[in-house]
Amino acid sequence: MPLVIERLNGCVEELRDTSNPVTLRPETMGKSAMLGSLDDTLQLAKNVPGVAPCIDIAHLHARNGDGTINTYKEFEDILKSISTTLGNKELNNLHIHISGIDYGPKGERKHLTFEEGDLNYFDFLKVLSDYHCSGRLLCESPIMEEDALLIKKAWHKI
Numbered sequence: 001m002p003l004v005i006e007r008l009n010g011c012v013e014e015l016r017d018t019s020n021p022v023t024l025r026p027e028t029m030g031k032s033a034m035l036g037s038l039d040d041t042l043q044l045a046k047n048v049p050g051v052a053p054c055i056d057i058a059h060l061h062a063r064n065g066d067g068t069i070n071t072y073k074e075f076e077d078i079l080k081s082i083s084t085t086l087g088n089k090e091l092n093n094l095h096i097h098i099s100g101i102d103y104g105p106k107g108e109r110k111h112l113t114f115e116e117g118d119l120n121y122f123d124f125l126k127v128l129s130d131y132h133c134s135g136r137l138l139c140e141s142p143i144m145e146e147d148a149l150l151i152k153k154a155w156h157k158i
Contacts, residue, residue, distance in 0.1 A: 004035060005047050012050040024051045025095050030059035030108025037063065038078060042085040053082065055096045058111065058140070061119050062103030070120045075127040094135030098124070098151065099142075113141050114150055122154050129158045 008024065015022060026044050029036025038060060041053040055078065060069045068074065082090050100117020102109040114121055128137075141147035 001043065005044065008044060008048045008051060012048060025054035026051065027054040028056045028059045030062040032063050032107050038081060042081060046085055055094065057096060057124055058099045058101035058119055059108055062101045062108040065103060065105040065107050067118060072123040072127055075124045079127060079131050091131055091133045094133050096137045097140050098137060099140040111140050111142060113143050114147050121151065125154055126158055
């Protein structure tokens, strides 16, 4: 982690030297052997100015290889971790990836449609609504347009 923080600081410094104000967003990853747990991404955001997390909820669901991170309470715990580590303001600037996902004992295999996967996306959206979150929600489904409309419909229902 210290090496990653050092190199990420270098990336941000290089961007700022060229007057580029972009926010870098390291993504949570879908395999437990990779850097990219929720805590990893939050620590990078906490320690490197100009960095904020990219929360891929399907990756977090697949990461442990057992389908955890799939209940209202577990989704709520994610938002509480973000708030505790980075402050409540970060809940108004979320960047989230969402899709169905195929996983095995080692984590993510591939992204799926919501129908093919078992991600409890409705409860995830409910938590986002209950906590009055805002930001960006990007659909990474293989049938992006159809599943984006499915998410939109679920959001309106909530």
